[in-house]
Amino acid sequence: MTKRGERKGGLQVDLDVERQLEQAVPNRAAQTWRQRYDADRVRVRVDVPEWVKGRLGELADHYGTSATQLGAFALAWWVLEHERGNEDLREVLADSLEVSRALRISRDVSLEEIVERLKALESGAQ
Secondary structure, X not given: XXXXXXXXXXXXXXXXXXXXXXXXXXXXXXXXXXXXXXXXXXXXXXXXXXXXXXXXXXXXXXXXXXXXXXXXXXXXXXHHHHHHOOHHHHHHHHXXXXXOOOOOOOEEEOOHHHXXXXXXXXXXHO
């Protein structure tokens, strides 16, 4: 028997066609429910200190949910309290604003007062 060489071939997609397919808007009717769900979600990138991430993970485990879902809940709750006019929240936020050296934003938000309040809670609980 003769030895067959490595099979090469198959259809090669034209680069222009491949670029067009990457840029094409997908047909929602052809998507699975999961693909539609993922497409409709709004993802937000937030810089979070490690201690907040760690505590959020612990709380998520305690409640049997994900840190992402609990974080979304916490952000929504903060917005709700802000819109309700929660004076304590607004006062702490106003006290936490510092002049920023960044070009795109004028203020940075310091977490120092939040950390102090958490420490006070921990020491009061012990």
